Amino acid sequence: MVVNAAEAVWRHVGERTWVLRLDGYGVNAGLILGDDLAAVVDTGAGPSNAATLYAAVREVTDLPLVVINTHAHGDHFFGNAYFRARGVEDIWAHGVAADEIAAHGEDQRPLVKAIDPAMASGSGEWTEIAAPNRRVQEHPVDLHLGGHTVTLFHLGRGHTAGDLLVGSGNVLFAGDLVEEGAHPSFEDSYPYEWQRVLGKIIAIDELYTCIVPGHGEPVDPDFVRTQFHKLRQAIKTCSTAIHEYSVDYTKAIPVLPYGPIQSRHLILRMKATGPSRAHSIPR
Numbered sequence: 001m002v003v004n005a006a007e008a009v010w011r012h013v014g015e016r017t018w019v020l021r022l023d024g025y026g027v028n029a030g031l032i033l034g035d036d037l038a039a040v041v042d043t044g045a046g047p048s049n050a051a052t053l054y055a056a057v058r059e060v061t062d063l064p065l066v067v068i069n070t071h072a073h074g075d076h077f078f079g080n081a082y083f084r085a086r087g088v089e090d091i092w093a094h095g096v097a098a099d100e101i102a103a104h105g106e107d108q109r110p111l112v113k114a115i116d117p118a119m120a121s122g123s124g125e126w127t128e129i130a131a132p133n134r135r136v137q138e139h140p141v142d143l144h145l146g147g148h149t150v151t152l153f154h155l156g157r158g159h160t161a162g163d164l165l166v167g168s169g170n171v172l173f174a175g176d177l178v179e180e181g182a183h184p185s186f187e188d189s190y191p192y193e194w195q196r197v198l199g200k201i202i203a204i205d206e207l208y209t210c211i212v213p214g215h216g217e218p219v220d221p222d223f224v225r226t227q228f229h230k231l232r233q234a235i236k237t238c239s240t241a242i243h244e245y246s247v248d249y250t251k252a253i254p255v256l257p258y259g260p261i262q263s264r265h266l267i268l269r270m271k272a273t274g275p276s277r278a279h280s281i282p283r
């Protein structure tokens with residue numbers, strides 16, 4: 001395993017708050033420093049990412065750590081076991097994400113084959129699935145780090161069923177609810193609800209002026225506004241296609257503002273989770 005903390009560069013994004021881009025999937029990990037505790041946001045795609053991240057954290061602080069997972073995708077939580085082995089007791093996530101990681105985390109191993117083969121095969125140290133043990137449900141949770149408070153909250157289903165937002169000063173860690181430099185991923189998403197979540201993030205733009213996406217460069221609320229309009233338009237286009245071409249709704253794919261794979265998933269997830277589904281009569 002290569003630990004190269006010297007090449008890992010923290011970027012200061014707000015009061016007591018830093019971001020580090022991890023190799024492989026380019027996940028944005030966060031570090032938030034209090035006087036008594038420090039919080040690490042997401043742990044990467046396995047022990048390799050986590051070792052780099054941990055070394056980079058320890059170059060900045062010796063404080064005890066808490067870990068926060070933004071959602072239940074392996075590139076964001078597969079490094080948990082490494083942190084737990086270094087004495088981290090509390091790993092926070094949304095309750096739905098914590099359950100998903102505990103029940104199905106193993107199933108995601110093949111996804112990181114190219115990034116962390118040990119994690120993919122489950123062989124080697126710190127490759128076990130370490131599910132979060134602290135949960136956020138419908139009410140926000142304030143983590144008091146000493147002289148600085150971090151707020152963990154859920155604005156509804158979006159990229160996944162259990163997306164957690166992390167507010168630190170004027171910085172908002174949005175996980176993969178916001179994507180910069182790549183198309184959003186819709187595989188596990190709730191598109192109709194996702195657009196509402198983006199609307200809520202825009203609505204609190206006076207609180208959070210810097211939004212850290214799960215991958216890519218930190219952005220401002222205008223970027224989120226653009227993503228919101230794009231998704232709204234895509235959903236309109238898809239709705240029309242699903243009604244007009246009910247047999248071959250994939251005809252809409254070329255006109256959507258995303259890549260073909262993301263567009264296909266968007267349509268599939270709209271059909272699977274759409275607003276009409278809840279009211280339809282089971283057959």
Ligand SMILES: [Zn+2]
Binds near residue numbers: 073159176185214
């Ligand atoms: Zn994700």
